[in-house]
Amino acid sequence: MTESVSKRDRWRGSRELVTVIILSVTAVLTAWCGFQASKWSGEMSIAFSQASSARVQAADASSEARDARQWDLTIWVQWVLADADGDTTLRNYVEERFTPELRTAFDAWQADGRADTGPFAEKSYVPEGSAHAAALNHRADQRFDVALQMNHRADNYSILTVLFALVLFLTAMSQRELNDRLRDVLLLTAIAGTVVGAVLLITFPVDL
Template sequence: MTPRPTDETFWADLSEKLVSIALAAAVVLTAWSGFQASKWSGVQANSYAAAGAKRTESIRLSTLAGQQAQIDVSLFVDWLAALNEELRSGEVTLTSARDYVPDEGTLSGFLYVRMRDEFQPALRAWLATDPLANPDAPATPFDMPEYRLAAQEEADRLRAEADALAQRAREANQTSDDYVLTGVLFAG
């Protein structure tokens, strides 16, 4: 016959079992916290890497847009100087800037047809405002809403994506830190 446990033995056994269960739970929760911290560190690293790649491409496109703007400005200034000289010499006559039709036999016509496709809508819209006679016309085509640089717009979009990814990385870092702290608390 097995001896009947005393109250003291019962409580000691129960206490031992409860401590074992608590320790096992702490081990499992500490391991889980470590796994989560590692997982969120990976999200952080991947997000920072993607943000860096998008930022690099954004800078490349922004540089390209700056180069395109320089080309547009240079050709516009040269075209304007050539047109002004042709108007003074009588080689070209205009009653309104709206009437301008490029003649490739003139320097202004030669330059006009070589302007970038992306710049031409702004130039045409600017000429339609009759800047030679209309004092309210914008000073240059670069002030027109039609003047757009697709490379700059894409650069701005990529920069916004990079900023969002960097924010995601910072949040993942905080989440990882929270799990590390949780693991430390469970291990303690």
């Protein structure tokens, strides 16, 4: 009987120490998770802002490409009319005013036997600004994907913050005037939550 009482007394003393350790460690881990969630949220905001900026710039570049295509079409119509009238002088005059992009496509069109579709159907025809617009759209997509990834990381840290907050609650409850067995269950559950949370935390990326 005396030995059983002595074991209970030792466990109670150990339980107090374990409780202090769990509270201390969990408090630090909770603060760290909150810090990381904030950092990743900031990275997410920056990435979303960069994606938005790239999208706006891509829209401007696309507008530039449309204007360039419209100009090429206008010049091309004049060339077609001059060619139909057999006006070599006017046709040559118009050709001299082809943009480099139209000139490249025009040469390819002639090499292909002057297909009915015209030079604008040639793969070599790329209006000025098209490549820039495509590059900016690609960058916008990349930054948007990065932002979603950052958001996921911030959410993971937020979930761990909730888990550690629950651990703190269970640990605090284990200190209440409750049945010894219930107190042990609460403390052991808190310990298990701390271990699980710590293991998950190790696998998460860190932003400093």
